[in-house]
Amino acid sequence: MDISVQKGDLIQQECDMLVLGAFEGGKEPYGAAGEVNEELNGRLFGYWKAEKFKAKQGEIFLMRTDEKIPAKRVLVVGLGKNEDFCVDSVRQAAATSLSVAKQMRCKKVVSVLHGAGYGDLQARDCARAMVEGVRLVDYKFAKYKKDKSKAPEKFEIVSKDGRAVKAAQRGVVDGEAAAAGTVFARDLVNTPGQDMHPDTLVEAANQIAHGKGSIRVRVYNKEKLQKMGAGGILGVAQGSECPPYLVHMVYTPKKPSKKKVALVGKAVTFDSGGLSLKPAGSMETMKIDMAGSAVVLGVFSVIDQWAPKAEVHGIFGAVENMPSGKAIRPGDVLTAMNKKTIEVLNTDAEGRLTLADTLSFAVKQKPDFIIDLATLTGACVVALGEEITAVMGNNPELSQRILTAASGAGEKMWEMPLEKNYRKLIDSDIADLKNIGSRWGGCLTAGLFLQEFVDKVPWAHLDIAGPAYAERVIDPYTKKGATGHGVRTLLELLREL
Numbered sequence: 001m002d003i004s005v006q007k008g009d010l011i012q013q014e015c016d017m018l019v020l021g022a023f024e025g026g027k028e029p030y031g032a033a034g035e036v037n038e039e040l041n042g043r044l045f046g047y048w049k050a051e052k053f054k055a056k057q058g059e060i061f062l063m064r065t066d067e068k069i070p071a072k073r074v075l076v077v078g079l080g081k082n083e084d085f086c087v088d089s090v091r092q093a094a095a096t097s098l099s100v101a102k103q104m105r106c107k108k109v110v111s112v113l114h115g116a117g118y119g120d121l122q123a124r125d126c127a128r129a130m131v132e133g134v135r136l137v138d139y140k141f142a143k144y145k146k147d148k149s150k151a152p153e154k155f156e157i158v159s160k161d162g163r164a165v166k167a168a169q170r171g172v173v174d175g176e177a178a179a180a181g182t183v184f185a186r187d188l189v190n191t192p193g194q195d196m197h198p199d200t201l202v203e204a205a206n207q208i209a210h211g212k213g214s215i216r217v218r219v220y221n222k223e224k225l226q227k228m229g230a231g232g233i234l235g236v237a238q239g240s241e242c243p244p245y246l247v248h249m250v251y252t253p254k255k256p257s258k259k260k261v262a263l264v265g266k267a268v269t270f271d272s273g274g275l276s277l278k279p280a281g282s283m284e285t286m287k288i289d290m291a292g293s294a295v296v297l298g299v300f301s302v303i304d305q306w307a308p309k310a311e312v313h314g315i316f317g318a319v320e321n322m323p324s325g326k327a328i329r330p331g332d333v334l335t336a337m338n339k340k341t342i343e344v345l346n347t348d349a350e351g352r353l354t355l356a357d358t359l360s361f362a363v364k365q366k367p368d369f370i371i372d373l374a375t376l377t378g379a380c381v382v383a384l385g386e387e388i389t390a391v392m393g394n395n396p397e398l399s400q401r402i403l404t405a406a407s408g409a410g411e412k413m414w415e416m417p418l419e420k421n422y423r424k425l426i427d428s429d430i431a432d433l434k435n436i437g438s439r440w441g442g443c444l445t446a447g448l449f450l451q452e453f454v455d456k457v458p459w460a461h462l463d464i465a466g467p468a469y470a471e472r473v474i475d476p477y478t479k480k481g482a483t484g485h486g487v488r489t490l491l492e493l494l495r496e497l
């Protein structure tokens with residue numbers, strides 16, 4: 001499917017479906033819809049009223065034009081109430097229109113540029129959101145089951161406004177990159193544990209860097225990790241047949257801004273819980289436990305096109321968490337790369353053990369700030385549900401920047417506190433720390449645990465345990481399966497540096 005922006009008059013467009021938008025509660029079609037209504041002698045509004053179309057968000061109204069205009073059909077997508085309208089409404093509207101186009105087997109779709117000029121919405125951001133919505137709803141994980149659906153050949157965004165067209169063309173380039181990064185992450189996360197081992201993630205990193213002068217990859221194997229004192233990664237990997245790796249990717253910009261960022265991802269390719277074995281139901285989706293690293297890889301997969309001005313480091317410790325005669329036992333003590341000792345009371349709280357090392361490693365790169373992403377705790381999903389990421393950190397400004405970037409990206413995030421008084425919950429009798437807290441506030445004690453490994457470097461921790469994987473349809477562009485949640489927020493953030 002080719003997505004493009006053209007200057008032109010919507011009414012003149014020859015296509016299988018012409019897509020318009022309407023706000024809920026609007027009395028008469030106005031703007032583009034008003035013009036089409038006039039060309040159709042008022043029939044658009046006539047049928048729309050007869051069908052009791054309210055233009056609620058996601059609601060659709062479809063009619064044939066009987067060749068009164070060159071478009072065969074007109075689709076009106078509900079944009080919801082004015083006051084709720086934001087850039088994500090644009091993303092959703094575009095996704096909805098593509099779903100309908102696929103059902104109708106359209107070859108060519110022409111759409112208005114939803115949202116441009118509404119409030120403070122810019123044409124570039126609206127076009128970007130439209131491309132993201134269209135590409136992401138069209139995504140299917142097709143490694144093991146063929147995707148039989150057929151997308152249109154052409155999706156054209158048409159506007160009369162020459163300046164908006166120019167800006168929107170740049171937005172299409174942005175949207176293609178952001179969607180490709182998200183899709184890259186989705187594919188990795190959807191891949192079952194049988195085909196996703198620590199060395200698969202190493203391969204993915206090498207494949208991304210291949211032929212790109214701007215990206216360098218260093219891989220530390222088990223022997224090197226032993227020399228580096230990466231007791232957390234080694235401890236978790238002990239029970240598995242698969243050897244662990246620490247992967248360090250570095251993107252160097254052509255015109256550097258002197259800013260240096262470290263992105264750290266949890267990379268447990270399968271989390272059985274280890275000897276603290278998970279019950280069957282909780283294990284069903286644990287192939288997703290490398291989603292943090294998939295987000296980092298998703299960002300790196302398009303970083304050349306995105307061309308941020310900051311130097312970006314991508315770091316993850318790839319392991320598999322399995323029970324066996326060699327596995328770590330509850331009660332064992334590990335020493336992390338920063339020399340802190342950890343009493344492992346539950347081998348299922350393994351993410352923080354690997355992050356203890358990768359965060360220590362990130363600190364050594366002397367970045368301006370560190371962001372880690374991890375499917376870290378079930379407690380986070382209890383607290384915020386399946387759609388919202390918890391943001392915790394030691395630097396309010398960084399946390400705020402992430403929240404702002406997330407809202408533009410259409411990824412829901414909410415700040416949680418690193419409550420000092422809870423720190424004592426992870427005190428151990430025999431080591432510097434233990435890897436579990438009390439029964440309550442598990443998302444926060446996990447965050448407090450990680451804080452022990454970032455020194456004073458500005459840092460934010462994103463617990464993506466809920467939104468990394470959708471158990472059901474979340475919105476028009478997020479179906480059941482891996483979401484790639486986090487990629488678009490990070491890209492948005494990198495753009496500002």
Ligand code: BES
Nearest residue numbers: 346348349350375376377378379436465
């Ligand atoms: N990978 C899980 C967390 C998780 C749960 C991710 C649900 C996605 C969906 C993590 O390693 C884990 O098992 N955490 C334990 C920690 C506990 C033992 C302190 C949990 O949340 O139960």
Ligand code: ZN
Nearest residue numbers: 271348349350
């Ligand atoms: Zn676990």
Ligand code: ZN
Nearest residue numbers: 268271289351
């Ligand atoms: Zn885990």
